[in-house]
Amino acid sequence: MFRTLLIANRGEIACRIIRTARRLGLATVAVHSDADAGARHVALADAAVRIGPAPARDSYLRIDAILDAARRTGADAVHPGYGFLSENAAFAEACAGAGLVFVGPPAAAIRAMGGKSEAKALMAAAGVPLVPGYHGEAQDGALLRAEAERIGWPVLIKASAGGGGKGMKVATGPEDFTDQLASAKREALAAFGDDRVLIEKYLARPRHVEIQVFADAHGGCVYLFERDCSIQRRHQKVVEEAPAPGLDPALRRRMGEAAVAAARAIGYVGAGTVEFLLDQDGRFYFMEMNTRLQVEHPVTEMITGQDLVEWQVRVAAGERLPLAQDDLAIDGHAIEVRLYAEDPARGFLPQTGTLEHLRFPAEGPHVRVDAGVRTGDAISIHYDPMIAKLIVWDRDRPAAVRRLRAALAETEIAGLTANVGFLSTLAAHPAFLAADLDTRFIERHQADLLPAAAPAPEEAQVLAALGLLLDRAARTERQAAAGADPRSPWARADGWRLNDEAHDTITLREPPRDPGATGPEHVLRLTYGRDGYRFHLSGGDLAARGELAEDGRLTAELGGIRCIASWVRRDGGITLFHRGGTQRFHLVEPLASAAAESGTGGRLTAPMPGKVIALLAEEGAAVAAGQPLVVLEAMKMEHTLKAPVAGTVRRHRFRVGDQVPEGTELMEFEEGA
Known part of the structure; x- marks a missing residue:
């Protein structure tokens, strides 16, 4: 048995490997990018080594940096986890060349299964049944289309060099084969550095x-x-x-x-x-x-x-x-x-x-x-x-x-x-x-x-508001306790008034269902009571009281019925966990600007941070609603963004290869036919 194991991976698999290695009496070494410097697997390991910036190609995919980390920490074995270099034959060979045990198969086995086309040929020779398809080396587009016609529609286009759904597209017929082939090749090249594909029959209900x-x-x-x-x-x-x-x-x-x-x-x-x-x-x-x-x-x-x-x-x-x-x-x-x-x-x-x-x-x-x-x-x-x-x-x-x-x-x-x-x-x-x-x-x-979204039920609205009221009361009590006169009636948040009941209004807005839209808004009116609150709802009044623990556990009584929830507030957002569901609300502050969020109209914005990998319409082009305009690569996948309405592409704000943050307007787009 070796002594020190270096884990060339991150996330939950790195944590899992560390736990098992520790049980076996092995010392562990974690590697990490700049983005993972404070990650859980780094904290769990006996030692940790920085191997580069956040992008995987500059850190977790750098064989030289990982081998150097092993040398510097005296590791005698490397576990690749899954993903990254786990199926990289060159990495397995490099580990062997550096005198390290690679916790995985021989490089020759990795290489044999690394190319799907070659693997299919090996399996056929071994008598393992194969799906009808084309697994050859020739990659001419016309040939691949002819093979798809021979196999019969629909067909599955798959990256030959990888897995995990990357570089995998379904072509339903000749009309979409060219576009799906191009997309599969782009994804395959980005994910595996190899744009070769194979074609297989797409089975009906496998x-x-x-x-x-x-x-x-x-x-x-x-x-x-x-x-x-x-x-x-x-x-x-x-x-x-x-x-x-x-x-x-x-x-x-x-x-x-x-x-x-x-x-x-x-x-x-x-x-x-x-x-x-x-x-x-x-x-x-x-x-x-x-x-x-x-x-x-x-x-x-x-x-x-x-x-x-x-x-x-x-x-x-x-x-x-x-x-x-x-x-x-x-x-x-x-x-x-x-x-x-x-x-x-x-x-x-x-x-x-x-x-x-x-x-x-x-x-x-x-x-x-x-x-x-x-x-x-x-x-x-x-x-x-x-x-x-x-x-x-x-x-x-x-x-x-x-x-x-x-x-x-x-x-x-x-x-x-x-x-x-x-x-x-x-x-x-x-x-x-x-x-x-x-x-x-x-x-x-x-x-x-994935049913059509429905507004949050009244019970969830009341629980979210009740949590807010209890949180306010607790904060006020803490502030009063630290003040000069903690017993002053003015240092309370229970709605106390000298000669009258106190009334309040809480406005909660749900997240929008669609980008650029505004979510449903709920206006909750209530009266403060001696031992709780009375909400004035459309179906009548509802008495509510409860306790909010420091960990967010909300024990409430609504109309005499006891219920349990979890209540979390961060900045202006409230998240409620109740009856196995999750409801999210934004607290609309009374003094907030009325210049509220408006719809994006004809704007085309990035739904998440990513890299522009294709611009599908030229400047000046008239496009129809729903027409693909931009292909964004993020989280290892391609995302095709379409025209929100019919209009004209006036100017691209970014070029292919540019990184864009979430919410960025990608092009100047003039709405109208």
């Missing part, structure tokens, strides 16, 4: 089922069963569960044996994932092999009782696999959801900002949280916007789903928009409860999962 494989250097190779990762958006996984619902033992064995055959075909060592598409008729097809640990590996750990990171470390140290195939068994059911900083209502647009409040459910045998962030940390444009992984386990799938719904109801994220509410809606959907899964689950049920 499931995404992957097999966890593990091999050692002594010829041992096992599969640790499967995970269903069918629920995705933008070809990126949202929900993962193990075992896959409805998979009979015979099919599980065939898929597991095919995955082991794939690993053996390339001389694999370490943890890997062989991904398959499973058709409705029970046929499965090789999609790709990820030569690393996967984000969703915790569900496999939960049903097998094994620590896969420990397996990685032991195998890298030359040990044999801890268990043989016959020693492995499935116990219960596990589900993982990825908590993302994103806005599902706006096409899952990634969000940036500060995590002003973060609270997860208590961990134990049934609940696990893998997080690389803490309250006060920032989600920046430089890295993936995942906040944490929430994993639950129980004896069977229905019980695990109930655990998931309860755990999501206890998850609180404030400061930016997150997908917790969307996941809660998904976990309660009848199709999810029935395990009716496929890779277009979200598209098929979009109307249910």
Whole structure:
């Protein structure tokens, strides 16, 4: 066993590796960019080394900087985590050349699976079934289009050199093939430095089922069963569960044996994932092999009782696999959801900002949280916007789903928009409860999962206002206690008046549903009482009182009914967590300027910070409403911005390659036909 492990990664996976390494008695070294100097994984490690500025290409993707950090700290092994350099054969070779143990597969195995086209050829030779498609080297646009015609529409265009949904587009027919091909190539080049693509048949309702494989250097190779990762958006996984619902033992064995055959075909060592598409008729097809640990590996750990990171470390140290195939068994059911900083209502647009409040459910045998962030940390444009992984386990799938719904109801994220509410809606959907899964689950049920926004219910409005009143009272009491006359009636915030009841009005505005719009506004009128407040609502008066703890726990009584909520205020924003949902409000101050927010009209603004990678309309061009105008790259993905209304592009404010901040007007746009 080696002595010191350097983790060439960040976020929740770096934290997870550090915890396992510490349990094994290894010293740990974290590397970090300038953006991550105060990150959680840096605080957890025994030592930390700065490796460059915030952009990944200048830090986490710099092989020389990581090897120098290992040399300076005396590390004798490197764990690449997942993402960044984890599937980079040159990095594995560089580690070996520097005398470091690479906690991963041999460089030759990484290279064999690094190009999807080459991998398909290897799998065909090994007898692993493939999806009909084109996996050749020729990349001429006309040839690729002809191959798509041969395969039959719709087709999937995929980056040959990578995964994770980057460089992956669907062409429904010849009319959109050229645009989708160009977009896939741009994304592939930006993400992997290689714009080669392959073309595959787009199956109607497939499931995404992957097999966890593990091999050692002594010829041992096992599969640790499967995970269903069918629920995705933008070809990126949202929900993962193990075992896959409805998979009979015979099919599980065939898929597991095919995955082991794939690993053996390339001389694999370490943890890997062989991904398959499973058709409705029970046929499965090789999609790709990820030569690393996967984000969703915790569900496999939960049903097998094994620590896969420990397996990685032991195998890298030359040990044999801890268990043989016959020693492995499935116990219960596990589900993982990825908590993302994103806005599902706006096409899952990634969000940036500060995590002003973060609270997860208590961990134990049934609940696990893998997080690389803490309250006060920032989600920046430089890295993936995942906040944490929430994993639950129980004896069977229905019980695990109930655990998931309860755990999501206890998850609180404030400061930016997150997908917790969307996941809660998904976990309660009848199709999810029935395990009716496929890779277009979200598209098929979009109307249910992303319903039209409704104004916050009156109960939530009252609780938000009650929290504000209690917070004001507590602040006033603290100020009075520190003053010269703490018992003065003027040093109170309970509405005391000499000869009359005190009245008040609180105006709360919800966030806008659409960029440039104004959200619903709620005017709450109330009267102060001896032991609380009386809200004057449209349906009558409502007595309200409560207590607000320092941690934001709000215990309230509304009309004689007791309820519990969490209340968070940052600047002018109030976030309320109640009944498993999240409501956000902006306090409209009475003396604020009336020159309020107005709509953007014909303005085209950046919805988030990013880089301009394509301008799709020339200056002076007349464009129709909804016509694509700008392609912005942010959070590793392309985002196409369209004309808000019909009009004319007068002048581009930025050039291709420029970085733009959120809210920036991208072009001078004259509204009108």
